[in-house]
Amino acid sequence: MVNLRVKFSSGYSTFPPVEKEVTKKVSLLNVLLDMGVNLTSICGGKGVCGKCKIKVNSGKEYLNKVTPLEHKQLSPKEINEGYRLSCRAVLESLEGVVEVEVPQTSLLRKQVLQVKGVEKKVEINPLVKKYFLQLPKPTLNSPYSDEDRIINALIDKEGVARERIRFSFPLLRDLPKILRDGKWEVTVTLRGNEIISVEKGDTTNEIYGFAVDVGTTKVAGFLVNLKTGETLVSSATMNPQIVYGEDVISRISYVIENGEKGLEELQKEIVKGINKLILDCCGKARVKEEEIYEHVLVGNTCMQLLFLGIWPQYLAFSPYTPVIRRGISVESEKLGIIGHPRSKTYFLPVIGGFVGADNVAVIIATDILESEKKIMAIDIGTNTEIDLGNKEQVMAASCASGPAFEGMHIKHGMKAAEGAIERVNINPFNVDIVDYVTIGETEPIGLCGSAMVDIVANLYKTGLINNKGTFNKEMMKETERLRKASEGYEFVIAWKKDTGMNEDIVFTQKDVREIQKAKAAIYTGSYLLMQETGIKEKEINKVLIAGAFGNYIDPENARLIGMYPEFPLKKIEVIGNAAGTGARLALISKEMRNKAEEASKKVKYLELGAHKNFNNEYLKALYIPHKEEKRFPETIKLLEKLKM
């Protein structure tokens, strides 16, 4: 039996190391897919796309020899280092241990949200902790109060400062009964210095927290075991506020028009959405909702105000002042959030303008503020937040990139769920040949954000659109896929017969425009941040692409369409839902929470809307990759090579 050990090579890997015992002589790709490792494999294991690259660290003697196909796809240096195409590497012997490393760039799809474990190693030190106490019974010689009895035990056990410990009031009401029913053996839950529950017996294993990343379009929730730090289960849903407006400005307008009542509606909607996630996760993990002792939330400043029910009007107008900068802790019950009756909801601090707690979460998850090297982090969403800097200084901006990548305003757009095409390739030699990969490997029913990036990049590479994003009618000669419909030109990605729908899946001229606007916003933000910080492209050592959507995009295609400045690909790292990760870190670590508060003070906010160069830069960035081609020399060189 072969014991296959899998390691992931990125520091931001979302997987813990895993092992599997194998009893059949099959390809490593098959084994890895069986293990839930979602390797890219556009060609379906035929050894021609070269995407399922892995590195064999030990045990290569149990595998077949490197095949001719691999020699074509891999460089001699790579082969020398142990790289193989996993679809071509086959187990020959069934005795021994094979250690395999999977580079992040070979990973594809599967909701990162559903992945267990903590990405970044931090000491498990949550604000909320449980202590099992065996208390001395009161006697006439020691008739001191029930309260003192508990506090003394906590001091003995944990050295907590007596004067600062206090009881959450409502819990005192039944305290005398609980102590006596529990025969003086109880579990006390402390949040900071506050005792928020006293339970009979030893319940120290039942302690959970819930982290939520409130996006403008999507909300993701994570149920975390506060004793082990482990994320048990996660879930995502649309932000139910979306029917009141797709972006932050339109939601604020709704509130201004409808007054307090409108604000209350929006507050209730998001609470309903979060509660749905809580119930879903608790159901899956068989955890009781009242065992959730703390909630931690992140989201942009508008999400913060709407969630807390705070009047958001002034965020939408110059000088775009937030109401609360620091982290705020509110009784979950007061907000309507399901959990322990004395749970609090901590909303992480914000930075300024629309740059909110989600960005603070990205900062603590990526350690930008502690890094020697200069880092750019791009958290792509309906609002895209960008950070640039290192421990010397970090500046942040928010770009209104819109919800296109999340499926909105795109004719066949959809979220990254089963049936969504997530990867598209148009054969540059024959544009009639379009390959695609669908989530869940079912018949396609739409396009998710990563596919949109691939499509625009491919349309441009193949000359189907020009650098203004306009379809090239001439190309209709070469393929039936490009055609004129009632609403204008469109390109067919999947023919009706191959889909799960009653029509062809197409990408329209309008869809191209939507992607141009989105990518131009993100590019402009990145560019102006570089200008304002004085940090040049070359000085940036790492570009981190975050966001649920960011996790699936092809960094090369994204760069090709000009979504961000032209960094070398090796500097680009895809890190998944870093905001969610930051929220989970704040849930399990007080230190990370302190770092978040620090970050909120240290990071400088750049208001793009008020920047004198914004409009000019934005208009130039609408071009593919950019109106000023000299900013994308490598890309232009590649394109010219393709044209030849």
Add this chain to the structure above:
Amino acid sequence: MVNLRVKFSSGYSTFPPVEKEVTKKVSLLNVLLDMGVNLTSICGGKGVCGKCKIKVNSGKEYLNKVTPLEHKQLSPKEINEGYRLSCRAVLESLEGVVEVEVPQTSLLRKQVLQVKGVEKKVEINPLVKKYFLQLPKPTLNSPYSDEDRIINALIDKEGVARERIRFSFPLLRDLPKILRDGKWEVTVTLRGNEIISVEKGDTTNEIYGFAVDVGTTKVAGFLVNLKTGETLVSSATMNPQIVYGEDVISRISYVIENGEKGLEELQKEIVKGINKLILDCCGKARVKEEEIYEHVLVGNTCMQLLFLGIWPQYLAFSPYTPVIRRGISVESEKLGIIGHPRSKTYFLPVIGGFVGADNVAVIIATDILESEKKIMAIDIGTNTEIDLGNKEQVMAASCASGPAFEGMHIKHGMKAAEGAIERVNINPFNVDIVDYVTIGETEPIGLCGSAMVDIVANLYKTGLINNKGTFNKEMMKETERLRKASEGYEFVIAWKKDTGMNEDIVFTQKDVREIQKAKAAIYTGSYLLMQETGIKEKEINKVLIAGAFGNYIDPENARLIGMYPEFPLKKIEVIGNAAGTGARLALISKEMRNKAEEASKKVKYLELGAHKNFNNEYLKALYIPHKEEKRFPETIKLLEKLKM
């Protein structure tokens, strides 16, 4: 015009110094009564009772000479020192200044509760404070948050620690509107480090607090200006819980029998009672209820638990453990208490058993814990708390003295209100002559506690009852006032024709028994405290009698019936509602609050119920003054003198 300045000689005086301009040649008694100084005057200004004694410090040249009647009532030493009977001292000239000092012992009646001002001088430093802030408007160059804007201003103004200041959550909801409506000029209310309100404009003058003394039978409330420290108005009412049981044990029994529902009923009743006081005081002082930013409560441990809605069962059984010892601060709204929506109610710490926050309040009002001299403080009520000690050690006990002094279980008993007889004298040479004084000088309708003490003392002095408290039938020969009614022997205090009622006001054999039980409980507590602390009668420098009722009693008569050990009268001082005073002090001074928390830790609790000598001592103390006559040598000497 004579300018009369009045000073009060006791350190525990409940009055501030006062002045009055006089334009008529009248007696000082008349002037003082006009000024609201309630001098004792049993004889109605005839110069025969000797009770209206005052001391003239300067300006005696503007008065008549000392009269022969005064020479009879005052000692040569007193006359030498300037003492006069105020009813006999008449203004002869109307030009000049007369300075008069009124000894506490000459003061009578008038609800102490209604007196303005702070008895004890403390620096006004309440936990809740208001600050008027003029904030810089946000601009694109300083777009920091509304929250930071307020916090920065507070730091500049008051040097408060940034990290510790936090906003009470609900207030944030309208914060952006309030700041802009108020054109960035606002008044911020801080409770400790928590911002609990932000109001438009300058409202620093509107800041009030409410102090409450929750007695088992009576509840007293005080509306206090937190800027000046002044008590504006006060009010008192019966504790509405009384219908559920007259004493703490019967109320706890009610809760045990009726469960959570019963506890909720009792909680709601007391809240209703307190709210009545708040509305009453606010109405009188024309203060809006929402301008009350903090409530401070005192009461015994049972009152504490019932007010907070905490299960009280275990307080009633050995080892009589309280639930919470330390002071506790709860959102007033959560408790149902009227005030500012973010007001908190602080219940002072307790000591142990039934010795509660009311006793802690007495301790901070009387400085026992800072005193070199040894002090005994007796706070008489349905539960009587006694403290004994000095800064070295203080021990406290609680005696179930019952509600007799508050009018309960006494045939014609009533509270100290208009129409209540408060002072009684039976002529020792002719027991048919009974003098009495009525509150409000109206026709009598009942007897208040102080009258009961006078009656029992007089009945005993005149031989109408013996040392077991039994009426002496033989005395029926000497007066028709002693008679046998259907329920046993009784003594007529006021004949029907002189009352405002349809019957004679009498004091029955059963009434005598009730007073015996009450005074025996108090004596036993005092005695056992002396035994346990090892402090002897002679070492005690001061005996402070507190309690609304304690304020009216005649210390000599109280001693004569054996309510407390036989201290020299000059050591006894009547200090009024010291528990209420302590509550008010905690309201206006953080330092006093800290002292209260200290007291709760330092003072030792003596459980009388479990004391081996309690029953034996109590039975001996039922005698008048005591079964062991040698414990009352002076009293016995006096009585023997009277018999001659």
